Amino acid sequence: MLSVTFLGTSAARPTVERNVSAMALVREGETLLFECGEGTQRQMMRYGVSFALSEIFFTHFHADHFLGVIGLIRTLGLQVRTEPMRLYGPKGAKKLLTQALQLGVERVPFEVEIVEVKPGQVIRDAGSEKRDAGSGMRDAYEIHVFGTEHGGGSVGYALREHERPGRFDPDKARAAGVPEGHLWGKLQRGETVELADGRKVSAEGIVGPKRPGRLVVFTGDTRPCAAVVDAAQGADLLIHEATFGEEEKERAKETGHSTAREAAQVALAAKARRLVLSHVSARYSISAEELVKEAREVFKETVVAKDGMTIEVPFAD
Numbered sequence: 001m002l003s004v005t006f007l008g009t010s011a012a013r014p015t016v017e018r019n020v021s022a023m024a025l026v027r028e029g030e031t032l033l034f035e036c037g038e039g040t041q042r043q044m045m046r047y048g049v050s051f052a053l054s055e056i057f058f059t060h061f062h063a064d065h066f067l068g069v070i071g072l073i074r075t076l077g078l079q080v081r082t083e084p085m086r087l088y089g090p091k092g093a094k095k096l097l098t099q100a101l102q103l104g105v106e107r108v109p110f111e112v113e114i115v116e117v118k119p120g121q122v123i124r125d126a127g128s129e130k131r132d133a134g135s136g137m138r139d140a141y142e143i144h145v146f147g148t149e150h151g152g153g154s155v156g157y158a159l160r161e162h163e164r165p166g167r168f169d170p171d172k173a174r175a176a177g178v179p180e181g182h183l184w185g186k187l188q189r190g191e192t193v194e195l196a197d198g199r200k201v202s203a204e205g206i207v208g209p210k211r212p213g214r215l216v217v218f219t220g221d222t223r224p225c226a227a228v229v230d231a232a233q234g235a236d237l238l239i240h241e242a243t244f245g246e247e248e249k250e251r252a253k254e255t256g257h258s259t260a261r262e263a264a265q266v267a268l269a270a271k272a273r274r275l276v277l278s279h280v281s282a283r284y285s286i287s288a289e290e291l292v293k294e295a296r297e298v299f300k301e302t303v304v305a306k307d308g309m310t311i312e313v314p315f316a317d
């Protein structure tokens with residue numbers, strides 16, 4: 001199972017209906033948090049997102065994207081958490097997040113590691129040495145960091161699952177004389193098996209070609225740019241900021257943001273399967289119809305995020 005839940009979808013400041021940026025991604029029972037705007041912990045409670053998370057990914061350090069980490073870490077401390085926490089962000093993360101964690105007089109009773117990331121970096125290990133043995137974290141996917149254009153050093157993140165084994169065809173296995181049992185398991189893993197009569201049967205032809213895993217891309221704040229198009233090639237889900245509509249396209253350019261239409265052009269160029277618009281200016285209503293309309297003229301499979309919205313990401317096949 002892979003899904004995302006939007007915890008905050010407003011640009012710059014909260015409104016009555018939208019909180020500032022945060023999004024939870026849940027994959028096979030593991031929860032990852034992307035951004036942590038002010039009030040995120042309360043949104044997590046409200047929308048049933050687990051506090052048992054070990055990693056938060058920040059795209060940049062405008063206040064609407066990270067102030068919530070101060071309170072969230074305090075609450076985790078009160079819950080007598082002992083597991084370490086990892087915070088990822090671009091250059092400046094160490095200084096800013098250290099300041100955020102030192103604010104207040106309470107001590108954080110668990111280890112917090114701050115990791116500065118760069119475009120092009122692939123986050124694989126998830127600090128496996130510090131995790132419970134057998135937790136299996138990040139053995140089935142990677143997180144790719146890509147550069148974005150938001151006035152200096154911002155990044156986005158792409159969660160890319162590893163390829164899955166091809167489909168196993170039981171009829172073909174039987175036809176090849178392989179008896180049902182442990183030999184089938186070996187074939188499924190791509191191994192060649194030896195039969196009782198000494199014949200060797202390879203997986204080729206019995207197991208289909210490898211199948212792609214899923215790709216979920218989260219841009220954070222950005223102008224539309226080639227790096228996002230590259231990172232989102234064939235994405236199952238592209239979550240792109242769309243702060244403004246067409247009538248504010250000059251302002252989008254000046255402030256390092258995108259219009260809904262520009263986000264749609266990125267999704268189209270990347271041949272993404274679905275687009276979710278988020279980080280919506282307070283000037284638009286909760287339905288943000290004009291943004292959806294402008295985007296759909298370019299890319300049909302578009303919706304606008306709302307706080308509490310959960311989107312499942314199925315396999316393409």
Ligand SMILES: [Zn+2]
Nearest residue numbers: 012062064221
């Ligand atoms: Zn923002």
Ligand SMILES: [Zn+2]
Nearest residue numbers: 060062150221
């Ligand atoms: Zn920003």
